[in-house]
Amino acid sequence: xxxxxxxxxxxxxxxxxxxxxxxxxxxxxxxxxxxxxxxxxxxxxxxxxxxxxxxxxxxxxxxxxxxxxxxxxxxxxxxxxxxxxxxxxxxxxxxxxxxxxxxxxxxxxxxxxxxxxxxxxxxxxxxxxxxxxxxxxxxxxxxxxxxxxxxxxxxxxxxxxxxxxxxxxxxxxxxxxxxxxxxxxxxxxxxxxxxxxxxxxxxxxxxxxxxxxxxxxxxxxxxxxxxxxx
Numbered sequence: 001x002x003x004x005x006x007x008x009x010x011x012x013x014x015x016x017x018x019x020x021x022x023x024x025x026x027x028x029x030x031x032x033x034x035x036x037x038x039x040x041x042x043x044x045x046x047x048x049x050x051x052x053x054x055x056x057x058x059x060x061x062x063x064x065x066x067x068x069x070x071x072x073x074x075x076x077x078x079x080x081x082x083x084x085x086x087x088x089x090x091x092x093x094x095x096x097x098x099x100x101x102x103x104x105x106x107x108x109x110x111x112x113x114x115x116x117x118x119x120x121x122x123x124x125x126x127x128x129x130x131x132x133x134x135x136x137x138x139x140x141x142x143x144x145x146x147x148x149x150x151x152x153x154x155x156x157x158x159x160x161x162x163x164x165x166x167x168x169x170x171x172x173x174x175x176x177x178x179x180x181x182x183x184x185x186x187x188x189x190x191x192x193x194x195x196x197x198x199x200x201x202x203x204x205x206x207x208x209x210x211x212x213x214x215x216x217x218x219x220x221x222x223x224x225x226x227x228x229x230x
Contacts, residue, residue, distance in 0.1 A: 078099050189202045
């Protein structure tokens with residue numbers, strides 16, 4: 001019982017075993033958890049954050065070394081140093097997303113006993129989130145894309161289906177065949193939105209139904225093989 005109480009910090013004693021674990025491996029483990037949960041968009045953000053952290057956090061950095069200066073160093077990196085693949089500074093929303101994923105990991109580490117008695121993530125202010133500018137395609141642009149070659153057929157079909165149905169990525173990625181109802185010449189989709197968790201139904205056109213392909217087993221994903229990384 002004393003050992004269990006010690007692990008859970010009842011006596012405010014530091015768990016030295018956990019304190020010696022490396023932060024990088026811990027973050028990589030959290031990223032893998034997101035992948036296994038199949039929350040694709042969320043996993044993509046964690047994975048991108050991991051790639052940036054590789055460039056700033058030495059792999060042998062342990063939780064004993066995590067403090068306010070460590071958090072400030074990461075914030076400064078995202079704000080002033082990190083660059084995109086096109087060698088451009090990160091946009092405001094990327095800074096907001098990546099730094100928040102980093103802070104979420106620090107907060108989780110504190111909750112799990114890897115940090116002694118201070119949640120350092122709460123001491124450093126996050127970035128402000130910029131207002132998103134919504135882009136759209138004209139009819140002619142969509143026609144051009146429909147005729148264009150694409151390396152991944154499933155990605156092209158899912159994208160065009162999104163344009164015709166208005167469904168967001170997360171709902172298309174998790175769509176399964178028992179949510180697709182064919183009633184004669186009419187087709188509709190019954191689904192629970194991942195973002196709002198509300199139950200919805202949506203009538204779709206014959207052209208949109210054609211993009212779904214032939215019906216498979218009820219529990220199969222409609223767009224099987226679709227991956228966020230595409």
